[in-house]
Amino acid sequence: xxxxxxxxxxxxxxxxxxxxxxxxxxxxxxxxxxxxxxxxxxxxxxxxxxxxxxxxxxxxxxxxxxxxxxxxxxxxxxxxxxxxxxxxxxxx
Amino acid sequence: xxxxxxxxxxxxxxxxxxxxxxxxxxxxxxxxxxxxxxxxxxxxxxxxxxxxxxxxxxxxxxxxxxxxxxxxxxxxxxxxxxxxxxxxxxxxxxxxxxxxxxxxxxxxxxxxxxxxxxxxxxxxxxxxxxxxxxxxxxxxxxxxxxxxxxxxxxxxxxxxxxxxxxxxxxxxxxxxxxxxxxxxxxxxxxxxxxxxxxxxxxxxxxxxxxxxxxxxxxxxxxxxxxxxxxxxxxxxxxxxxxxxxxxxxxxxxxxxxxxxxxxxxxxxxxxxxxxxxxxxxxxxxxxxxxxxxxxxxxxxxxxxxxxxxxxxxxxxxxxxxxxxxxxxxxxxxxxxxxxxxxxxxxxxxxxxxxxxxxxxxxxxxxxxxxxxxxxxxxxxxxxxxxxxxxxxxxx
Numbered sequence: 001x002x003x004x005x006x007x008x009x010x011x012x013x014x015x016x017x018x019x020x021x022x023x024x025x026x027x028x029x030x031x032x033x034x035x036x037x038x039x040x041x042x043x044x045x046x047x048x049x050x051x052x053x054x055x056x057x058x059x060x061x062x063x064x065x066x067x068x069x070x071x072x073x074x075x076x077x078x079x080x081x082x083x084x085x086x087x088x089x090x091x092x
Numbered sequence: 093x094x095x096x097x098x099x100x101x102x103x104x105x106x107x108x109x110x111x112x113x114x115x116x117x118x119x120x121x122x123x124x125x126x127x128x129x130x131x132x133x134x135x136x137x138x139x140x141x142x143x144x145x146x147x148x149x150x151x152x153x154x155x156x157x158x159x160x161x162x163x164x165x166x167x168x169x170x171x172x173x174x175x176x177x178x179x180x181x182x183x184x185x186x187x188x189x190x191x192x193x194x195x196x197x198x199x200x201x202x203x204x205x206x207x208x209x210x211x212x213x214x215x216x217x218x219x220x221x222x223x224x225x226x227x228x229x230x231x232x233x234x235x236x237x238x239x240x241x242x243x244x245x246x247x248x249x250x251x252x253x254x255x256x257x258x259x260x261x262x263x264x265x266x267x268x269x270x271x272x273x274x275x276x277x278x279x280x281x282x283x284x285x286x287x288x289x290x291x292x293x294x295x296x297x298x299x300x301x302x303x304x305x306x307x308x309x310x311x312x313x314x315x316x317x318x319x320x321x322x323x324x325x326x327x328x329x330x331x332x333x334x335x336x337x338x339x340x341x342x343x344x345x346x347x348x349x350x351x352x353x354x355x356x357x358x359x360x361x362x363x364x365x366x367x368x369x370x371x372x373x374x375x376x377x378x379x380x381x382x383x384x385x386x387x388x389x390x391x392x393x394x395x396x397x398x399x400x401x402x403x404x405x406x407x408x409x410x411x412x413x414x415x416x417x418x419x420x421x422x423x424x425x426x427x428x429x430x431x432x433x434x435x436x437x438x439x440x441x442x443x444x445x446x447x448x449x450x451x452x453x454x455x456x457x458x459x460x461x462x463x464x465x466x467x468x469x470x471x472x473x474x475x476x477x478x479x480x481x482x483x484x485x486x487x
Contacts, residue, residue, distance in 0.1 A: 045119050047115050069131070071140075074122050
């Protein structure tokens with residue numbers, strides 16, 4: 001995203017009091033207990049194993065750690081992970 | 093999210109990635125295809141589900157990732173249909189069942205007739221049968237109910253309205269019967285003639301020609317109202333009708349006893365009850381009573397029953413009541429009055445409806461052997477007309 005566009009979006013979000021994720025394509029992570037996790041606005045799967053799931057982000061990546069992880073559903077924008085989730089790590 | 097039924101309808105397979113780079117495959121497949129339930133099996137191999145259409149599109153991706161797959165499970169409608177097409181008899185049975193159900197529901201199963209009292213239901217059923225309404229008839233062969241009702245009404249002369257209603261497999265025929273006037277018995281031409289010798293006191297002819305007048309003396313067999321009207325050649329025979337009353341004399345010989353015997357209950361009674369088994373009776377109570385000198389026995393039988401079914405068991409009660417006979421002496425006047433009263437009752441009963449005693453005259457009276465013997469003449473006003481058919485003379 002060009003710098004100008006990003007600045008404009010930032011400004012719009014501030015003025016119109018909009019959530020940042022809607023305007024800036026930031027990942028939105030929703031976790032229910034330690035068993036279910038939804039990540040919106042991902043940019044693809046980098047690595048998947050029963051212990052970890054690494055997802056590409058607009059900037060950097062997101063790692064979900066746990067045991068017996070299962071991708072219940074995956075779409076272009078959204079991932080639903082189930083299993084025993086022990087950690088969510090954001091890397092810039 | 094798409095509903096599960098949608099995936100089921102399209103068909104999907106559970107695939108195991110036997111060899112190759114799972115991460116490389118996933119990275120590409122996730123962006124191009126639709127995968128779900130992605131996990132690792134116990135042996136460390138990737139397992140996922142993919143729709144049938146996407147499964148075939150997956151091949152180039154697999155080649156690039158140098159992966160091989162094994163299909164673990166096929167689910168969904170397309171596979172079920174394929175399985176069904178292999179089991180032909182089963183499929184035929186399923187279709188056959190649906191077809192039979194449809195076929196049986198198009199039959200008429202029951203014809204009901206409502207609202208009939210005089211017209212027998214069987215007659216209506218027969219008329220309906222002639223119009224094609226009968227059990228196990230095809231519904232589609234029946235005409236429109238309103239047309240059927242019209243045709244049925246034509247076939248049933250005793251019905252003023254017929255309704256036909258079809259609800260599912262049942263046809264209800266409602267009949268409203270026409271009310272008919274009471275039928276009168278046929279009558280043939282007749283005269284009214286005198287029953288006895290009498291003096292006419294009243295004559296009213298409703299039909300026919302009166303031949304006598306008030307205060308005329310008539311003899312037994314005289315024509316009172318003639319059934320032949322008209323003169324000469326222009327005569328016609330009719331059913332004569334009317335009321336003719338006259339004074340008639342009856343002589344009665346009355347014998348009235350001077351002593352009367354009357355029966356009375358003393359109030360003493362014994363009860364005996366029996367148990368009935370079949371046609372045998374076993375006395376249960378009422379033993380040890382002295383028999384009465386004169387008595388009357390009243391009995392009451394009760395059979396046990398359950399609903400409409402009579403059991404071969406019952407209870408039988410006998411009541412023995414003591415009776416005394418009382419003799420009473422009457423004076424001659426009392427005996428005479430009793431005799432006359434009895435005679436009047438008998439006379440009025442014998443003289444028919446509407447008879448009135450106009451006068452009575454004591455002709456003779458004497459007492460012998462403890463009885464009063466009376467000869468009385470009664471003058472009664474009564475109906476004196478009887479019918480006599482007119483027999484046509486053969487020329």
